[in-house]
Amino acid sequence: MRSGILIKSMLTGAFILSSLSQAAGAGLSQEQRKKAGEIYLNMGDEPPSMDPTKQADSLSGMWLGHLYEGLMTPDKSGKKYIPGTAESMHVSADNKTYTFKIRKNAKWHDGKPVTAQDFEYAFRRLVDPKFASEYSFIAVTAQIVGAEEIIQGKKPLTELGARALDTHTFEVKLKNAVPFFPSLMAFSVFFPVRKDIVEKFGDKFATNSDSIIGNGPFKLTKWVHEASMRAEKSSTYWNAGDVKINAIEAPVLLKDPGAAYSQFATGGLDMTGLDRDRLKIAQQDKRSIGNYQDGSVFWLEMNQRKSALFSNIKMRQALRFALNRSELVNKVLAVPGTKPAFGLVPEYMPGGKPGSTFRKESSIKWKDNDSTTAKKFISEYLAETKQTKVPAFTILGDDGTNGKMQAEYLQSFLKKVFDTEIKIDLVPFKTRLQRMRDGQFDIVWAGWGPDYLDSMTFMDLFMSNNENNHGEFKDAKFDKMIVAAQQEADAAKRIQLLVAAEKYLIDEQSAVVPYYQRARAYVSSEGLQGFLRLQVGADPNFRYASWKK
């Protein structure tokens, strides 16, 4: 009798176990995915905000760029923007009024037509002070009429210069000509939003797959919080015939690069990023490794508040000449594609002339690792301040990935040139940010990722009133140069002004010391092609991707 109960309970246990394994299958194998046109990728973490108007991070941006489509969208090369939900864009003679015609066949995932009112609603939501979008400033950058005053609460929402003229015509009026305005229209905060859906879900809008209705090539079909997400091709998308991928899935959210690589190696993923260690393993494993510039530029920011060591220009110049960028890039960071930076603006940023780049139009160049010039500046500084030795200074860093290694490298390197005691202050991430804000640092390793495809996203950072100017470099001449560029209507002239401003900022003032342009490495499955790795917008982008047959 007793053994009967034992057997029964064992059977029940086995049954429960087997039913569990059926309930949540292990997903498709790589071969099955190729056949079904599905892509499994590691997105690392739960996306913080799937509300396009609130989006402020790249993780959410990746999903949103697939679930929604703006007036403009990246083309197959990822370098140009073409009409997306708009079928045409008309620009007035003074370049200050943009008129978009919305496609008649553009539809939301529930089948309703996309209207100009949906854009009007989204644009107003962006600048609404009560809504408080972190990216509302981008409407000011875009110079949309009324945006600044509305954010400050000085004007009502209806004063915004972005209006639906009729169901299919959307007009945006700008204060000044903004040459990169079309590219901004591909950015997620300018995606259309459905008023009825927002009102239906309230605070819970975009917090699960039911409360997200997009107009893009994919629709979110599954979102298990902290666990997995899945987006499937939408039949309502106006150009659905051109979309070759049937589903994009993040079957598991892995923050740990080692775990993600393990999952990739066992066939559970089609793409994942590689850190420095995993890159070596992937090379040994002979994987198909790619790299791309993720858009970020890194530099040393120096505290230039009164009486701070680096408020002295000689010290700043010394630091700029001293750095050995190629050693850092090749030996310390060691990710192919990472390049030394000799300017604030990275090399992919467009120039003023068609087909040209900002860097090609700039003449800034100095010798890397030039300790002779650096030492010359140091002795000038010592003579000027009547000192015999450079005072000790501190490198502020955080205890995140590579933080310690990078700070220690910089410490030992600078010690040789400056011949003084250099301390490292490694603190938690938020503490580092707070100290930068409060000016409690001498040097900090910082960087910036572009918000839009124009050099202005880097150049305005060092204006006197910019919150990101943590070193408090304050220079009226530089401010004027940037304002002049912001008001310049001619695209070529505008870039000339910015090139001159950068030369002044770096060459003359050494207000910030450029270090490197970051590249990231990743592995992808054999046969996955046509995906884009982008510096701005949804990255990676699978709108044009396919599996090689």
Add this chain to the structure above:
Amino acid sequence: MVLFRYIMRRMVLAIATIFTLATLTFFLTRIAPGDPFTKTKEIPAETMANLRAKYGLDQHIMVQYGIQMKQIFFHFDFGTSFRTIGRDVNTIIEEQFPVSAKLGVFAVALGTIIGMGLGIIAALYRNSVIDRFAMLLCVLGLALPGFLFSYLFQYFIAVVPVTQFNMNPDTWVPAVGWGTWKHYLLPGISLSLGVVATITRMTRSQMVDVQFSDYVKTAKAKGVSTARLVVVHELRNAILPILTILGPLLVGTMMGALITENIFGIPGLGRVILNAVVNSDYNVIMGVTIFEGAFLVLIILATDILYGIIDPRIRVSA
């Protein structure tokens, strides 16, 4: 009456503990540098003012404290997350806690079974090779962190057989993920090692103690078989102290699983709390800390009360 007063007294103490925990957590999160809106990219001043007003962070800290305490203790509402916008902390705990709990229960159950078995054997064959081996395992299990085993197991058990020996990844133990019984194995075993170590040592010392007691001698003299002696006479008495540490051990294992959860991509509370701390997500830090703290306090309270019922001596001395 004595029992009633004892229980009331324990409950008041428990509530006071949770309240102190909540207060400390609240002020510690506010003292720490930065806030939820301190980001790599600074938010422009006007927007920052709008954001802080929206979330009530512009109010005086004591006002914020009062509001949050009222919400927590009268409405059991922890508010919404600052990082994952729109998600209620209560929902996050509801959805993510069961995952951590299931993994924790599995690890503790597995560790207890193995640990008791090992402990009994070690006690029976005291100072033998088996005993020494068991004690070595205990030292390792206690000294080495669980996540180290997680990395090792993941690589050598899940990855190597697939990449080097052509095991089919669809049927083999998965390297990461959550959802099927197979997903319990590697994280569960790596977390259970600490439990094995604790339980083995306890079982062994309890069994050794009991072995020399008078009633065991009597039982032996009566000619009771070894199996019956161990199971009925010795283990029954040795097991009580083990039962009392199981609760705290479970909570400890669950809370200590955060790195293991990250390594295996398990959607439990571990990764939630990691993200919350890095991002100064005040409400999530408060919610998870108070929830887990209350869970521990409740388990200890339940143990205390049960003990009080079983053993009258404790009631009086308390």
